[in-house]
Amino acid sequence: MRRPVSIGPVAFDASLWDEPITGIGLYTHCLAEALGSLGVRLERYGARVSGEDPRGTLGRTAYVLGRLPQALRGSEARLYHALGNFNLPLVRTPGKPFVVTVHDVIPLLMPDTVSRAYRWQFQLWLARSVQVADRVLCVSACTRDDLLARHPEAADKVAVVYNGVDHVDRHGAEDATRALLDAWGLPERFVLYAGSLDVRKNVRLVLDALERLAARGRKVPLVLVGQRWFGSGEVETRVERLRARGHDIRSLGYQPESVFYELMRRATVFAFPSRYEGFGLPPLEAMRLGTPAIVSTTGASPEVCGEGAWAVRPEDAEGLSVAMERLMHSDAERRHWAEKGQRHAARFTWARCAADTLAAYEHVLRR
Template identity: 25%
Template sequence: MKIAYDYQTFSVQKYGGISRYFYQLTKHISKTEHTAEIFSPLHINNYINNLPKELVNGRFVDAKYIDRIPKKSRIIGSINRSLSKRNIELFNPDIVHETFYSKHKTYKKSKCTVITVYDMIHELFDYYLPPHHKGWDEKKDAINRADHIICISEHTRKDLIELFDIEEEKTSVVHLAYDNSAIVDNKRLDNQRPFLLYVGWREWYKNFKPFLKSISRSKSIMNDFDIVAFGGGEFTTEELQLISELGFKNGQVRQVSGDDYLLATYYSQARAFIFPSLYEGFGLPPLEAMSYNCPVISSNASCMPEVIGDAAEYFDPSSLDEMLESVEKTVYSDSRINELVSLGKQQIKKYSWQKCASETLSVYQSII
């Protein structure tokens, strides 16, 4: 069987969850008797830049050069669409797996087309979005024309079926996996106060501001712990104002950026990882935290119980009191910390990229 992955995610992501997912699929499927190849004539992605050349039909272009091109998205997109269609036609695949949502089919011939749906956030929370973000016609078009749809959790499949009126038989669930290949450098965080860790984007459904508000209600937490927000960009003026208004000391809540190695070190040294999100399609950070022996305190919304199992202290993300109660009874209990670490070690055994690739291959084989 021959599988082609299109250019879409690799032409816009240097790094990122979606491009990492397809990088891992290509990497693992290529080790089987099947053939997988990425068709991205011009790409900026660092993951696939490290794959063997025979697995990537295209070339890496440093993003700093592409950024200099006027109307770069339109021009690069046009080049990639034209060249990849021709190259995929020459490859003659059995399966074309589109890496994101587009109005136009990657490959015109009647080969099986697969799309992966990562979440239904924009449909469920459209009232948070500015007008130009609403609609998502490309997503609907891609889903409706696909021969089969892979969802990354049962919860995402349920939302997809309900919101887009998709037949269940047209869908499958394949869980993602996590990466913990980074080596921890414990020396990098010497002389820091105990801290609670938050990772990733902070706006909108991620629920970061309510998390800060809940923590600020506890004198003991305020006295004993710092808050580290890893990634997600520097704090906005609004966030800095809120941090000050809530009574946090200068530097007590800080934003940190860095590579996977630094993130691994923060996971390994945090008292706990906090995941207050209102909705996730899958939710990789809790699994990453578990892989570095970091106890998880998580929202009980959407797919979190499905993915995390019993390896977290849960709370209702809409309740500041419940959120705070979960944090306090965990971080001040060594026995609960040790229990969550132990449960996390067992939970992450359920997920691997090899398993993800194997189950994805089974989906491909079932539709050709």
């Protein structure tokens, strides 16, 4: 652990601070807390109702492009850190270095998974953010390499700073949460998928594997947790067809953290064969909680989950069905992967993420 330091206040992108907690919002909160533990004083900009300069009814894009530059000019903050892939102001603020975190470049790699309007916004704004940034933090070497393949000019600005996963430790199940899950009457053993239901996440492969298992007389219950997203209609339609044919599939939608992590603890297997992740936090969370995880061999999953998770190719429904069947029905297999997963996940802490982020701040302030 680094000794506390004083680098002066840091202007911190809080655009998702007051929103329901999902990926980048979770990163925002966990990084802010860990930086605070290192003595870094944060000024939160752009939250909906809280912080130093709440945006109110103004949209996030309008705030960053319109009001944030003026707010930064009047601030004593030493630098500004944008957290959402590309959301830096379009022009530099004199005397205020810019840092941006890039989680992935999915709209450029997989354009069919986002709307055309968002793809163009992402492409153009990311290119400008790379230009005006003094430091670019990528959450994995995979994301770094994908970014530099499109923006090689940023090579001397980029650093890899991994996310933490130990935030799950603080979410022990409360009596009310246990009672809620008990009331749902979930099966004693089930496969859990958690994430959005879009095409990229490859929920289709999980459903393919369920059908293969059913054909072998091994029907497996599935619980889906996550919000609707671009392109999720196909998955939802297929789930309804499978239910009509007798498959036990529970769609629970978005759930608060306390419920989400208790579901992870109760799951027999966590299946996450995503076609691409810039980091892939959900399987690492499951691993930290002692639930065996199955991931894809593509994107950042091999880098992040390493040998702590069972990996299958993103088109290999048979391989996924075999992995699910063995983990569902073998206590020894489950213990083996649970122990490997916990050992591996222990490497990823928010204290380490904050220390590496602080090193990036010190780097830009020395220039």
